Amino acid sequence: MRATFTQEQQDIGRTVGALADADRGTARAAWSGGWRAPAGDGPLLRDFGLLGVPEPAGGIGSSLIDLLVAVEALGGRLVPSRFPAHAAAVQLLCGDERSGGPLPDEVLDGRRVLTAAVDVPGSSGWADAVPVDPLVRTLVPYAAQADGVVALGPAGVWFADPVRVTERQSLDPSVPLADLTVAAPERPRPAGTGPLRAALVVAAELCGVAQGAIDLAAEQARTRRQFGRVIGSFQGVAFPLAEAATARKAAWDLTLYAAWAVDTGHPDAGVQVHAAKAAAGQAAVFAAERCIQVHGGMGITMEADPHLFLRRAFVLDARCGRGSWHRRRAGELRIRARRAVRG
Amino acid sequence: MDFADSDTDLAFRHEVGGWLDKALADVPDQEELTQDEREHWSRVWQDRLCAGNWAGLSWPTAHGGRGMDALAQAVFNEEAAVRGAPYPLNGVGMMLAGPTIIAHGTDAQQARHLPGILRGDEYWCQGFSEPGSGSDLASLTTAATRVDGGWRINGAKIWTSNAHNASRCLLLARTDAAAPKHEGITYFLAPMDGFTVRSLVMINGDTEFNEMFLDDVFVADDDVLGGVGNGWTVALTTLAFERGSMALNLWVWARQAVDRLIDVAVERGVADDSAFVDAVGALQCDAEAVRIGSMRMLGESRAGGVPGPETSALKSLWARVVQNANRLAVQLDEAGGVLVDGDGAAARMRRYLRARAHTIEGGTEEVQKSILAERVLRLPRSR
CATH class of the missing domain: 1.10.540.10 (Acyl-CoA dehydrogenase/oxidase, N-terminal domain)
Known part of the structure; x- marks a missing residue:
């Protein structure tokens, strides 16, 4: 049926959701002793590595939306698995079906964990059009915990050898971030839609984060009592949460449609992806802020969970092109398209 | 998908x-x-x-x-x-x-x-809302009293589009003042003889809708639809048809508002200003979300489901896009939109003022948010 999830996609969401539920709380664990692989990390990398991988790249006909459904479920529970970053790196390699051939088995079955290096220090956009010298990337997640790096540059994408890894202090310790200097590519392959595909993986995780923050906020609004009533019965509390739910739905719909547009080679895939990434970042940050607000005084303590959602939202909004940059790109492409129609 | x-x-x-x-x-x-x-x-x-x-x-x-x-x-x-x-x-x-x-x-x-x-030789209008019953439609007080062969109806209706062209009215009136408010209502297919119709001038000068005054208007028993006291259920059917028929128009109107805004900016030479580009980027997100959300709603309906409360989110997004796009368009005018003697400027101001209705008509923004809060977020009723 048109524009509805397939049975398979619903199953993916449920399975990954159940796996993630078992890992609940691990985003907080990184605050004492740094990042550790959650229990679901291995199974996810091993069993779900073919999601969203086109057949020429070694996939089995799974659509990009299949992958995004899985990543969204992880985002909602703040699971600090390397799976989304690995999947984004894989997708970065999948943007040009004519080049490259199938990806190595050890990448697709999760024995070799990848991460993507796409953001450039001092720039809010990704590295596809920016002159890059030296070959420095920033905001690379799990750089020290991955086995390989896929880099994006103006010439294309390539398996990059890190020359230097500088661990940075991440706002969200469950997602370690590093600056990376990589060796110049010898034979990069065309990026094609790779950056778009990778950005959608991040957008999907943001949609999950937004949903998780909304769920937590709604739970608080349903149970916390003041003035003799649960606070969710006050419109001043309820309406901002309704706005958050609206923004999250908009972002998720945009993300799903953009994935379909990319997968089917739709001509407006670019503007759709930019809109999705921008909307997803904004929805997640807004939802996390409202989540803090609804929790009142507890919301501003480290021991309550709302700040964990805000931290993850900020990190993801910044990665794979800042949300503000994507918004401007969406505007530019929209105006350009309208000008073309008007002549 | x-x-x-x-x-x-x-x-x-x-x-x-x-x-x-x-x-x-x-x-x-x-x-x-x-x-x-x-x-x-x-x-x-x-x-x-x-x-x-x-x-x-x-x-x-x-x-x-x-x-x-x-x-x-x-x-x-x-x-x-x-x-x-x-x-x-x-x-x-x-x-x-x-x-x-x-x-x-x-x-x-x-x-x-x-x-x-x-x-096409009999036009209809919809007599639901009343001066005292807006969002709370079931509180309507237009009263129908039993008389020989039918009902004598007294009251007032408002926001009735097209009443000045119509000869028949889908009329809700209270036939049992003692019953609970949803149960005492009856739905009439009323001939409009005896209705006094007065047009209302909207803030943009248009006269899309009217007030209607009913003074001892007679409606025959034959014109009761769906049974006496069953009017609320029948009215919900009408409202569902109303929402359904317009379900795919919202995204079109949102896109057209953004198109018109860009055209104005291009004409005025500001289409490349970063503030304008950013604003269009934000509008594009919301406008496309309405279109895609409508496709998903249609898909759910076809799959046999009933469109959920999420449709309230689409209505909110649509209203915001059109209101914001139309506001920006008048603000791009030379005098900030306040000199309305030119045709273009006047039309833009007319559209901006008309769009203020979008968060009021068809369920106010506050009603949409209440629906989302109660049915999506499962928060307690706040009204």
Whole structure:
């Protein structure tokens, strides 16, 4: 049926959701002793590595939306698995079906964990059009915990050898971030839609984060009592949460449609992806802020969970092109398209 | 998840589009017309729909319709909106009265009312809202008193689009003042003889809708639809048809508002200003979210589900896009929109002022948020 999830996609969401539920709380664990692989990390990398991988790249006909459904479920529970970053790196390699051939088995079955290096220090956009010298990337997640790096540059994408890894202090310790200097590519392959595909993986995780923050906020609004009533019965509390739910739905719909547009080679895939990434970042940050607000005084303590959602939202909004940059790109492409129609 | 049109849908859109392109060839852009001119074209357009056998698109063939489903009507309206078609003058008859009478009417009522709608010689209006009953529709107080052979009705209705052209009214009145508020209401197919209709001037100068005063208006028993005291249930049917028929128009109107805004900016040479580009980026996100959300809603309906409360989110997003785009468009004017003696500036201000209604009509923004809070977030009732 048109524009509805397939049975398979619903199953993916449920399975990954159940796996993630078992890992609940691990985003907080990184605050004492740094990042550790959650229990679901291995199974996810091993069993779900073919999601969203086109057949020429070694996939089995799974659509990009299949992958995004899985990543969204992880985002909602703040699971600090390397799976989304690995999947984004894989997708970065999948943007040009004519080049490259199938990806190595050890990448697709999760024995070799990848991460993507796409953001450039001092720039809010990704590295596809920016002159890059030296070959420095920033905001690379799990750089020290991955086995390989896929880099994006103006010439294309390539398996990059890190020359230097500088661990940075991440706002969200469950997602370690590093600056990376990589060796110049010898034979990069065309990026094609790779950056778009990778950005959608991040957008999907943001949609999950937004949903998780909304769920937590709604739970608080349903149970916390003041003035003799649960606070969710006050419109001043309820309406901002309704706005958050609206923004999250908009972002998720945009993300799903953009994935379909990319997968089917739709001509407006670019503007759709930019809109999705921008909307997803904004929805997640807004939802996390409202989540803090609804929790009142507890919301501003480290021991309550709302700040964990805000931290993850900020990190993801910044990665794979800042949300503000994507918004401007969406505007530019929209105006350009309208000008073309008007002549 | 696949967003492509099915072959059946494509074929239907092709058929509709082909007819619309021909039928609209001599119709001017409605956005640039005066109220009187628009009403003229609405009448012309209604006649063409009837002549083209589109008036009963989603009605069963037994009632003279084309036998298609309610979604086909939404698709037709979408294709018409994309082409900037006028709003048909008897939209209430075709899309609300007809389907409601088919759902709840007796054979005699169907035989009496449906042909006139198909022929286009009886226009309808919707007498639901009252001065004292806006968002809380069920609190209506227009009173129907039993008399020999029917009911004597007294009260006032408001926001009635097209009452000045209509001869029949979908009228809600309270027939049992002692019953709980949802149970004492009856739905009438009232002839409008004896209604006093007074037009209301909107803040943009248009006169789209009216007040109606009913002083001892007689309505016969034959004109009770769906049984005495059952009016709330019948009214919900009408409201569902209202939402359904317009479901695919929202995204079109959102996109057109953004298109017009960009055209103004290009004309004024500010389309590359970063603040403007950022604003368009934000509008693009919301406008596309309405379009995609509508596709998903349609998909859910076809899969047998009922469109959920998430449709309230689409209505909110649509209202925001059009309001923000129209505000930006007047602000781009030389004098910030306040000198309205030029045709373009006046039309832009008219559209901006009209759009203020979008967060009020068809369920206020506050009602939409309450629906989301209660039914999506499962928060307790706040009203």
